[in-house]
Amino acid sequence: MTPLTLTLNMPFLDVLGSEERERLMALATKIQLRPGESVPLTRASDTCLYLVESGAFIERMYYGARTVPIIRIADAGELFNTNRLFLEASYYRSELRGVHIEHNSLYAWQVADFYNCLKASPSGMMKLCSLYDSQLRWSNLNLYEAVAHSAYYRLVNLLVGLANKFGYLNSNGSTVLLPLKLTVKDLSECINVSRETGSNLVNKLRRKGIIGPGKYIKVELAKLREYASTLE
Incomplete structure:
Protein backbone atom coordinates (compact mmCIF):
# COMPACT_ATOMS: atom_id res chain seq x y z
CA MET A 1 0.00 0.00 0.00
CA THR A 2 1.15 3.55 -0.64
CA PRO A 3 0.79 5.74 2.46
CA LEU A 4 -1.30 8.84 1.94
CA THR A 5 1.14 10.95 3.96
CA LEU A 6 3.57 12.99 1.91
CA THR A 7 7.24 12.10 2.28
CA LEU A 8 9.91 14.62 1.27
CA ASN A 9 13.48 13.55 0.56
CA MET A 10 15.25 16.49 2.19
CA PRO A 11 14.15 19.29 4.54
CA PHE A 12 13.82 22.51 2.61
CA LEU A 13 16.32 24.53 4.65
CA ASP A 14 19.06 21.94 4.08
CA VAL A 15 19.44 22.92 0.42
CA LEU A 16 20.21 26.54 1.28
CA GLY A 17 23.65 27.93 2.02
CA SER A 18 24.36 29.22 5.52
CA GLU A 19 24.00 32.90 4.52
CA GLU A 20 20.76 32.26 2.65
CA ARG A 21 19.38 30.29 5.58
CA GLU A 22 20.30 33.00 8.09
CA ARG A 23 18.76 35.69 5.90
CA LEU A 24 15.56 33.71 5.50
CA MET A 25 15.26 32.84 9.19
CA ALA A 26 15.78 36.49 10.15
CA LEU A 27 12.50 37.25 8.36
CA ALA A 28 10.55 34.43 10.04
CA THR A 29 8.01 34.67 12.84
CA LYS A 30 7.85 31.67 15.17
CA ILE A 31 4.45 30.33 16.20
CA GLN A 32 3.92 27.79 18.99
CA LEU A 33 0.61 25.98 19.38
CA ARG A 34 -0.93 23.71 21.97
CA PRO A 35 -2.35 20.35 20.85
CA GLY A 36 -5.54 21.04 18.93
CA GLU A 37 -4.86 24.77 18.58
CA SER A 38 -5.18 26.37 15.14
CA VAL A 39 -3.16 29.08 13.44
CA PRO A 40 -5.40 32.16 13.72
CA LEU A 41 -7.08 32.99 10.42
CA THR A 42 -6.38 36.65 9.67
CA ARG A 43 -5.76 38.68 6.55
CA ALA A 44 -2.02 38.45 7.28
CA SER A 45 -2.03 34.68 7.87
CA ASP A 46 -3.83 34.19 4.57
CA THR A 47 -0.72 35.42 2.74
CA CYS A 48 1.82 33.46 4.78
CA LEU A 49 3.94 30.43 4.00
CA TYR A 50 4.77 28.08 6.89
CA LEU A 51 7.56 25.65 7.74
CA VAL A 52 7.07 23.08 10.51
CA GLU A 53 9.83 23.27 13.12
CA SER A 54 8.58 20.52 15.43
CA GLY A 55 5.53 18.43 16.19
CA ALA A 56 2.83 17.65 13.65
CA PHE A 57 0.20 19.69 11.85
CA ILE A 58 -2.97 18.91 9.95
CA GLU A 59 -3.75 21.10 6.96
CA ARG A 60 -7.14 21.49 5.32
CA MET A 61 -6.86 22.78 1.76
CA TYR A 62 -9.87 24.21 -0.05
CA TYR A 63 -9.85 24.98 -3.78
CA GLY A 64 -12.54 27.26 -5.12
CA ALA A 65 -15.82 26.87 -3.23
CA ARG A 66 -15.62 25.68 0.36
CA THR A 67 -16.60 22.07 -0.19
CA VAL A 68 -14.65 18.90 0.59
CA PRO A 69 -11.13 19.70 1.84
CA ILE A 70 -7.92 17.94 0.88
CA ILE A 71 -6.20 16.89 4.10
CA ARG A 72 -2.48 16.61 4.79
CA ILE A 73 -0.74 15.65 8.03
CA ALA A 74 2.92 16.65 8.10
CA ASP A 75 5.87 16.86 10.47
CA ALA A 76 9.12 18.79 10.93
CA GLY A 77 10.76 20.24 7.83
CA GLU A 78 7.65 20.34 5.66
CA LEU A 79 6.22 23.46 4.06
CA PHE A 80 2.57 24.49 4.19
CA ASN A 81 0.59 26.93 2.07
CA THR A 82 3.02 26.75 -0.87
CA ASN A 83 0.07 27.33 -3.20
CA ARG A 84 0.24 30.95 -2.09
CA LEU A 85 3.37 31.28 -4.26
CA PHE A 86 1.46 30.28 -7.38
CA LEU A 87 -2.28 30.90 -6.89
CA GLU A 88 -4.40 33.93 -6.13
CA ALA A 89 -5.89 33.99 -2.63
CA SER A 90 -9.44 33.89 -4.02
CA TYR A 91 -8.87 30.40 -5.47
CA TYR A 92 -7.36 28.70 -2.46
CA ARG A 93 -7.65 28.53 1.30
CA SER A 94 -5.65 26.65 3.91
CA GLU A 95 -6.29 25.96 7.60
CA LEU A 96 -3.57 24.69 9.96
CA ARG A 97 -3.87 23.04 13.37
CA GLY A 98 -1.22 21.56 15.65
CA VAL A 99 -1.96 17.90 16.39
CA HIS A 100 1.12 16.55 18.20
CA ILE A 101 0.35 15.88 21.87
CA GLU A 102 3.65 17.32 23.13
CA HIS A 103 4.87 20.23 21.01
CA ASN A 104 3.89 22.07 17.84
CA SER A 105 5.85 24.96 16.40
CA LEU A 106 6.31 26.46 12.97
CA TYR A 107 7.88 29.43 11.22
CA ALA A 108 5.84 31.89 9.19
CA TRP A 109 6.87 34.20 6.38
CA GLN A 110 4.95 36.64 4.29
CA VAL A 111 4.98 35.13 0.81
CA ALA A 112 6.55 38.24 -0.75
CA ASP A 113 9.39 38.27 1.80
CA PHE A 114 9.99 34.54 1.36
CA TYR A 115 10.07 34.76 -2.42
CA ASN A 116 12.30 37.85 -2.54
CA CYS A 117 14.79 36.22 -0.20
CA LEU A 118 14.80 32.97 -2.11
CA LYS A 119 14.79 34.09 -5.74
CA ALA A 120 18.57 34.64 -5.71
CA SER A 121 19.10 30.97 -4.78
CA PRO A 122 18.79 28.60 -7.78
CA SER A 123 18.99 25.53 -5.53
CA GLY A 124 16.33 26.96 -3.23
CA MET A 125 13.97 27.73 -6.11
CA MET A 126 14.50 24.26 -7.59
CA LYS A 127 13.73 22.68 -4.23
CA LEU A 128 10.65 24.83 -3.82
CA CYS A 129 9.35 23.81 -7.25
CA SER A 130 10.09 20.17 -6.41
CA LEU A 131 8.17 20.47 -3.15
CA TYR A 132 5.21 22.06 -4.88
CA ASP A 133 5.23 19.35 -7.53
CA SER A 134 5.32 16.67 -4.81
CA GLN A 135 2.38 18.25 -3.03
CA LEU A 136 0.36 18.41 -6.25
CA ARG A 137 1.08 14.76 -6.97
CA TRP A 138 0.12 13.86 -3.41
CA SER A 139 -3.16 15.78 -3.80
CA ASN A 140 -3.87 13.90 -7.02
CA LEU A 141 -3.15 10.60 -5.26
CA ASN A 142 -5.47 11.61 -2.44
CA LEU A 143 -8.28 12.34 -4.89
CA TYR A 144 -7.61 9.12 -6.81
CA GLU A 145 -7.79 7.06 -3.62
CA ALA A 146 -11.13 8.68 -2.79
CA VAL A 147 -12.57 7.52 -6.11
CA ALA A 148 -10.81 4.19 -6.67
CA HIS A 149 -10.93 2.57 -3.23
Whole structure:
Protein backbone atom coordinates (compact mmCIF):
# COMPACT_ATOMS: atom_id res chain seq x y z
CA MET A 1 0.00 0.00 0.00
CA THR A 2 1.15 3.55 -0.64
CA PRO A 3 0.79 5.74 2.46
CA LEU A 4 -1.30 8.84 1.94
CA THR A 5 1.14 10.95 3.96
CA LEU A 6 3.57 12.99 1.91
CA THR A 7 7.24 12.10 2.28
CA LEU A 8 9.91 14.62 1.27
CA ASN A 9 13.48 13.55 0.56
CA MET A 10 15.25 16.49 2.19
CA PRO A 11 14.15 19.29 4.54
CA PHE A 12 13.82 22.51 2.61
CA LEU A 13 16.32 24.53 4.65
CA ASP A 14 19.06 21.94 4.08
CA VAL A 15 19.44 22.92 0.42
CA LEU A 16 20.21 26.54 1.28
CA GLY A 17 23.65 27.93 2.02
CA SER A 18 24.36 29.22 5.52
CA GLU A 19 24.00 32.90 4.52
CA GLU A 20 20.76 32.26 2.65
CA ARG A 21 19.38 30.29 5.58
CA GLU A 22 20.30 33.00 8.09
CA ARG A 23 18.76 35.69 5.90
CA LEU A 24 15.56 33.71 5.50
CA MET A 25 15.26 32.84 9.19
CA ALA A 26 15.78 36.49 10.15
CA LEU A 27 12.50 37.25 8.36
CA ALA A 28 10.55 34.43 10.04
CA THR A 29 8.01 34.67 12.84
CA LYS A 30 7.85 31.67 15.17
CA ILE A 31 4.45 30.33 16.20
CA GLN A 32 3.92 27.79 18.99
CA LEU A 33 0.61 25.98 19.38
CA ARG A 34 -0.93 23.71 21.97
CA PRO A 35 -2.35 20.35 20.85
CA GLY A 36 -5.54 21.04 18.93
CA GLU A 37 -4.86 24.77 18.58
CA SER A 38 -5.18 26.37 15.14
CA VAL A 39 -3.16 29.08 13.44
CA PRO A 40 -5.40 32.16 13.72
CA LEU A 41 -7.08 32.99 10.42
CA THR A 42 -6.38 36.65 9.67
CA ARG A 43 -5.76 38.68 6.55
CA ALA A 44 -2.02 38.45 7.28
CA SER A 45 -2.03 34.68 7.87
CA ASP A 46 -3.83 34.19 4.57
CA THR A 47 -0.72 35.42 2.74
CA CYS A 48 1.82 33.46 4.78
CA LEU A 49 3.94 30.43 4.00
CA TYR A 50 4.77 28.08 6.89
CA LEU A 51 7.56 25.65 7.74
CA VAL A 52 7.07 23.08 10.51
CA GLU A 53 9.83 23.27 13.12
CA SER A 54 8.58 20.52 15.43
CA GLY A 55 5.53 18.43 16.19
CA ALA A 56 2.83 17.65 13.65
CA PHE A 57 0.20 19.69 11.85
CA ILE A 58 -2.97 18.91 9.95
CA GLU A 59 -3.75 21.10 6.96
CA ARG A 60 -7.14 21.49 5.32
CA MET A 61 -6.86 22.78 1.76
CA TYR A 62 -9.87 24.21 -0.05
CA TYR A 63 -9.85 24.98 -3.78
CA GLY A 64 -12.54 27.26 -5.12
CA ALA A 65 -15.82 26.87 -3.23
CA ARG A 66 -15.62 25.68 0.36
CA THR A 67 -16.60 22.07 -0.19
CA VAL A 68 -14.65 18.90 0.59
CA PRO A 69 -11.13 19.70 1.84
CA ILE A 70 -7.92 17.94 0.88
CA ILE A 71 -6.20 16.89 4.10
CA ARG A 72 -2.48 16.61 4.79
CA ILE A 73 -0.74 15.65 8.03
CA ALA A 74 2.92 16.65 8.10
CA ASP A 75 5.87 16.86 10.47
CA ALA A 76 9.12 18.79 10.93
CA GLY A 77 10.76 20.24 7.83
CA GLU A 78 7.65 20.34 5.66
CA LEU A 79 6.22 23.46 4.06
CA PHE A 80 2.57 24.49 4.19
CA ASN A 81 0.59 26.93 2.07
CA THR A 82 3.02 26.75 -0.87
CA ASN A 83 0.07 27.33 -3.20
CA ARG A 84 0.24 30.95 -2.09
CA LEU A 85 3.37 31.28 -4.26
CA PHE A 86 1.46 30.28 -7.38
CA LEU A 87 -2.28 30.90 -6.89
CA GLU A 88 -4.40 33.93 -6.13
CA ALA A 89 -5.89 33.99 -2.63
CA SER A 90 -9.44 33.89 -4.02
CA TYR A 91 -8.87 30.40 -5.47
CA TYR A 92 -7.36 28.70 -2.46
CA ARG A 93 -7.65 28.53 1.30
CA SER A 94 -5.65 26.65 3.91
CA GLU A 95 -6.29 25.96 7.60
CA LEU A 96 -3.57 24.69 9.96
CA ARG A 97 -3.87 23.04 13.37
CA GLY A 98 -1.22 21.56 15.65
CA VAL A 99 -1.96 17.90 16.39
CA HIS A 100 1.12 16.55 18.20
CA ILE A 101 0.35 15.88 21.87
CA GLU A 102 3.65 17.32 23.13
CA HIS A 103 4.87 20.23 21.01
CA ASN A 104 3.89 22.07 17.84
CA SER A 105 5.85 24.96 16.40
CA LEU A 106 6.31 26.46 12.97
CA TYR A 107 7.88 29.43 11.22
CA ALA A 108 5.84 31.89 9.19
CA TRP A 109 6.87 34.20 6.38
CA GLN A 110 4.95 36.64 4.29
CA VAL A 111 4.98 35.13 0.81
CA ALA A 112 6.55 38.24 -0.75
CA ASP A 113 9.39 38.27 1.80
CA PHE A 114 9.99 34.54 1.36
CA TYR A 115 10.07 34.76 -2.42
CA ASN A 116 12.30 37.85 -2.54
CA CYS A 117 14.79 36.22 -0.20
CA LEU A 118 14.80 32.97 -2.11
CA LYS A 119 14.79 34.09 -5.74
CA ALA A 120 18.57 34.64 -5.71
CA SER A 121 19.10 30.97 -4.78
CA PRO A 122 18.79 28.60 -7.78
CA SER A 123 18.99 25.53 -5.53
CA GLY A 124 16.33 26.96 -3.23
CA MET A 125 13.97 27.73 -6.11
CA MET A 126 14.50 24.26 -7.59
CA LYS A 127 13.73 22.68 -4.23
CA LEU A 128 10.65 24.83 -3.82
CA CYS A 129 9.35 23.81 -7.25
CA SER A 130 10.09 20.17 -6.41
CA LEU A 131 8.17 20.47 -3.15
CA TYR A 132 5.21 22.06 -4.88
CA ASP A 133 5.23 19.35 -7.53
CA SER A 134 5.32 16.67 -4.81
CA GLN A 135 2.38 18.25 -3.03
CA LEU A 136 0.36 18.41 -6.25
CA ARG A 137 1.08 14.76 -6.97
CA TRP A 138 0.12 13.86 -3.41
CA SER A 139 -3.16 15.78 -3.80
CA ASN A 140 -3.87 13.90 -7.02
CA LEU A 141 -3.15 10.60 -5.26
CA ASN A 142 -5.47 11.61 -2.44
CA LEU A 143 -8.28 12.34 -4.89
CA TYR A 144 -7.61 9.12 -6.81
CA GLU A 145 -7.79 7.06 -3.62
CA ALA A 146 -11.13 8.68 -2.79
CA VAL A 147 -12.57 7.52 -6.11
CA ALA A 148 -10.81 4.19 -6.67
CA HIS A 149 -10.93 2.57 -3.23
CA SER A 150 -13.41 2.00 -0.42
CA ALA A 151 -13.46 4.21 2.66
CA TYR A 152 -12.40 1.22 4.76
CA TYR A 153 -9.34 0.70 2.55
CA ARG A 154 -8.48 4.40 2.81
CA LEU A 155 -8.73 4.40 6.60
CA VAL A 156 -6.46 1.37 6.97
CA ASN A 157 -4.06 2.88 4.44
CA LEU A 158 -4.07 6.17 6.36
CA LEU A 159 -3.34 4.49 9.70
CA VAL A 160 -0.44 2.50 8.21
CA GLY A 161 1.07 5.72 6.89
CA LEU A 162 0.61 7.59 10.18
CA ALA A 163 2.02 4.69 12.21
CA ASN A 164 5.10 4.51 9.99
CA LYS A 165 5.63 8.26 10.09
CA PHE A 166 4.73 9.29 13.64
CA GLY A 167 4.27 6.16 15.74
CA TYR A 168 6.55 4.71 18.38
CA LEU A 169 6.50 1.25 19.91
CA ASN A 170 5.04 0.66 23.34
CA SER A 171 6.99 -1.35 25.91
CA ASN A 172 5.30 -4.56 24.75
CA GLY A 173 7.01 -4.19 21.38
CA SER A 174 3.89 -4.60 19.26
CA THR A 175 1.55 -1.71 20.00
CA VAL A 176 2.30 1.51 18.15
CA LEU A 177 1.21 4.71 19.86
CA LEU A 178 0.37 7.70 17.69
CA PRO A 179 1.27 10.89 19.60
CA LEU A 180 -1.36 12.79 17.63
CA LYS A 181 -4.50 14.51 18.82
CA LEU A 182 -6.74 13.48 15.94
CA THR A 183 -10.51 13.31 16.27
CA VAL A 184 -12.84 10.95 14.45
CA LYS A 185 -13.86 14.01 12.43
CA ASP A 186 -10.22 14.50 11.39
CA LEU A 187 -9.85 10.88 10.31
CA SER A 188 -13.20 11.03 8.51
CA GLU A 189 -12.16 14.13 6.57
CA CYS A 190 -8.84 12.48 5.67
CA ILE A 191 -10.71 9.68 3.92
CA ASN A 192 -13.55 11.90 2.63
CA VAL A 193 -16.49 10.41 4.53
CA SER A 194 -19.02 11.71 7.03
CA ARG A 195 -18.20 11.69 10.73
CA GLU A 196 -20.79 8.97 11.32
CA THR A 197 -19.26 6.73 8.65
CA GLY A 198 -15.76 7.39 9.97
CA SER A 199 -16.85 6.49 13.50
CA ASN A 200 -18.37 3.21 12.29
CA LEU A 201 -15.16 2.30 10.44
CA VAL A 202 -12.97 3.10 13.46
CA ASN A 203 -15.23 1.01 15.69
CA LYS A 204 -14.97 -1.86 13.21
CA LEU A 205 -11.17 -1.80 13.56
CA ARG A 206 -11.54 -1.64 17.35
CA ARG A 207 -13.68 -4.78 17.33
CA LYS A 208 -11.00 -6.57 15.30
CA GLY A 209 -8.40 -5.62 17.92
CA ILE A 210 -6.43 -3.52 15.45
CA ILE A 211 -7.10 -0.21 17.21
CA GLY A 212 -6.75 -0.33 20.99
CA PRO A 213 -8.87 1.48 23.60
CA GLY A 214 -7.71 4.75 25.15
CA LYS A 215 -7.63 8.50 24.69
CA TYR A 216 -5.03 8.43 21.91
CA ILE A 217 -4.81 6.17 18.89
CA LYS A 218 -3.03 2.87 19.52
CA VAL A 219 -2.65 0.36 16.72
CA GLU A 220 -1.36 -3.18 16.52
CA LEU A 221 0.89 -2.50 13.55
CA ALA A 222 1.56 -6.14 12.64
CA LYS A 223 -2.19 -6.85 12.58
CA LEU A 224 -2.83 -3.61 10.70
CA ARG A 225 -0.25 -4.40 8.00
CA GLU A 226 -1.52 -7.96 7.68
CA TYR A 227 -5.08 -6.76 7.41
CA ALA A 228 -4.09 -4.04 4.93
CA SER A 229 -2.61 -6.66 2.61
CA THR A 230 -5.98 -8.40 2.40
CA LEU A 231 -7.64 -5.22 1.13
CA GLU A 232 -5.30 -4.60 -1.81
